[in-house]
Amino acid sequence: MSEHIHQVAIIGGGVCGTALLYLLSEYTDIDDVVLIEKYDGVAKVNSHGRNNSQTLHCGDIETNYTLEKASKVKDAAEMVVNYTASLDNRDEIIFKYPKMVLGVGERECQLLRERFEVFRTRFTTMQLLEKEDIAKVEPNVVMVNGELRPEPCVALAVLDEYCAVDFQKLAESFVAEAQKSESTKLNISMHSHVEEILEKDGIFHINTQDKSIKAKFVVVSAGGHSLLLAQQMGYGLEFSCLPVAGSFYFTPKVLNGKVYTVQNDKLPFAAVHGDPDVLVEGKTRFGPTALLLPMLERYNLGTFFDFLRVLRLDKGVLKVFWDLFKVSDIRNYIFKNFLFEVPGLRRWLFLKDAKKIVPSLELKDVEFAKGFGGVRPQLIDKKKSILMLGEAKINPGTGIIFNMTPSPGASSCLVNAEVDMRLITEHLSAVIDEDKLQAVLHK
Numbered sequence: 001m002s003e004h005i006h007q008v009a010i011i012g013g014g015v016c017g018t019a020l021l022y023l024l025s026e027y028t029d030i031d032d033v034v035l036i037e038k039y040d041g042v043a044k045v046n047s048h049g050r051n052n053s054q055t056l057h058c059g060d061i062e063t064n065y066t067l068e069k070a071s072k073v074k075d076a077a078e079m080v081v082n083y084t085a086s087l088d089n090r091d092e093i094i095f096k097y098p099k100m101v102l103g104v105g106e107r108e109c110q111l112l113r114e115r116f117e118v119f120r121t122r123f124t125t126m127q128l129l130e131k132e133d134i135a136k137v138e139p140n141v142v143m144v145n146g147e148l149r150p151e152p153c154v155a156l157a158v159l160d161e162y163c164a165v166d167f168q169k170l171a172e173s174f175v176a177e178a179q180k181s182e183s184t185k186l187n188i189s190m191h192s193h194v195e196e197i198l199e200k201d202g203i204f205h206i207n208t209q210d211k212s213i214k215a216k217f218v219v220v221s222a223g224g225h226s227l228l229l230a231q232q233m234g235y236g237l238e239f240s241c242l243p244v245a246g247s248f249y250f251t252p253k254v255l256n257g258k259v260y261t262v263q264n265d266k267l268p269f270a271a272v273h274g275d276p277d278v279l280v281e282g283k284t285r286f287g288p289t290a291l292l293l294p295m296l297e298r299y300n301l302g303t304f305f306d307f308l309r310v311l312r313l314d315k316g317v318l319k320v321f322w323d324l325f326k327v328s329d330i331r332n333y334i335f336k337n338f339l340f341e342v343p344g345l346r347r348w349l350f351l352k353d354a355k356k357i358v359p360s361l362e363l364k365d366v367e368f369a370k371g372f373g374g375v376r377p378q379l380i381d382k383k384k385s386i387l388m389l390g391e392a393k394i395n396p397g398t399g400i401i402f403n404m405t406p407s408p409g410a411s412s413c414l415v416n417a418e419v420d421m422r423l424i425t426e427h428l429s430a431v432i433d434e435d436k437l438q439a440v441l442h443k
């Protein structure tokens with residue numbers, strides 16, 4: 001058992017944990033940080049390129065965001081773009097494609113036209129594309145057999161900005177940059193599954209399967225498992241977790257960039273979109289679906305039991321389920337998403353959704369993307385009986401923080417890490433190099 005006490009321990013080597021590792025080593029005088037990860041490398045779970053939609057969310061094509069939320073997301077995404085600016089391997093991490101949100105039918109077209117007037121002031125490169133303009137960028141979206149599709153269509157588009165990220169490569173680059181820091185002693189503990197965290201006299205004892213690691217401050221960025229570790233310590237008992245898995249489908253290359261669809265505002269989950277896959281050349285990836293799945297990690301059956309431990313089923317949780325099920329749009333959507341997983345049926349059903357984006361798609365074009373997809377750990381606030389969308393943080397103020405980061409958590413990794421960096425430096429009376437932070441990440 002090591003007697004050494006690290007200044008900061010980060011549990012979870014996804015894009016969020018590694019972003020914090022980078023910030024602490026590059027912009028603070030904290031000189032001893034340990035990253036603890038249960039797998040043999042970073043970003044093997046939700047931050048892996050296979051498991052998320054690879055979108056750098058900027059708020060312009062996500063119609064479920066208000067202007068206020070979109071502005072925040074845009075600032076967060078700009079930090080990622082600024083960070084990559086000086087990297088030698090930038091081209092392997094972040095990608096430029098045309099992107100748009102497509103409106104189909106009178107109602108959606110009207111909604112996008114109104115949205116354009118509000119959003120163009122903040123998103124100055126945004127364009128309103130009529131059907132003929134869309135055809136120049138994404139011919140397969142509006143052309144069928146050489147003719148324009150009959151329904152009214154418009155799109156809000158941004159044609160030349162970074163919008164896709166390999167979040168695993170981003171996480172690896174955070175570690176590589178942190179390792180360059182001469183003033184910080186960096187410890188990376190892979191294959192270390194954290195089983196419990198105990199606090200004794202202001203020091204945290206992090207017990208893995210084979211060792212105990214001590215630290216003055218702990219940040220847990222372990223996806224749905226953050227809640228499990230928090231609840232073991234008696235924190236966050238007012239929360240439950242609803243894991244929402246997302247699957248994907250491949251077609252041959254039919255799109256040049258990202259094409260999102262208008263969100264049904266009754267549904268709490270993102271609408272289906274299609275885009276090039278940065279890991280699989282020559283294919284277009286459609287998705288994600290939204291499947292309620294009793295597991296904290298996709299394709300990891302063992303996490304079923306972890307789910308049961310964080311579910312903490314009671315009246316508050318049941319009320320949230322009831323509220324979801326009683327809205328017919330949500331109920332139908334949940335059932336449809338179950339069917340999306342049924343072999344034989346799923347391709348046929350999904351085709352109907354994908355045809356909204358590319359009307360000429362046929363059943364033979366669509367294949368289920370086996371092994372792709374992740375789980376969004378959406379929290380339920382049991383006291384308020386609400387499903388919480390977006391990120392959540394449990395900060396008891398004792399020197400430990402637990403982060404749960406569903407979408408757009410990967411896009412917001414640096415801004416969220418900055419919040420944690422400020423909490424840590426305050427607690428440890430450490431100093432941030434504000435000038436450097438402004439010059440590199442907030443320029």
Ligand SMILES: Cc1cc2nc3c(=O)[nH]c(=O)nc-3n(C[C@H](O)[C@H](O)[C@H](O)COP(=O)(O)OP(=O)(O)OC[C@H]3O[C@@H](n4cnc5c(N)ncnc54)[C@H](O)[C@@H]3O)c2cc1C
Nearest residue numbers: 012014015016038046047053055194222246374409410411
């Ligand atoms: C289908 C889908 C699509 C998405 N699309 C997008 C998108 O396009 N854009 C976007 O910005 N976001 C997207 N997201 C969200 C994004 O993937 C997450 O917000 C982000 O990856 C979260 O990063 P993280 O580091 O918090 O978690 P993770 O990447 O899940 O990392 C958590 C880490 O903790 C480790 N860990 C867990 N428990 C322990 C333990 N006990 N001991 C040690 N280590 C542990 C895990 O092994 C893992 O490495 C999507 C998510 C899903 C599911």
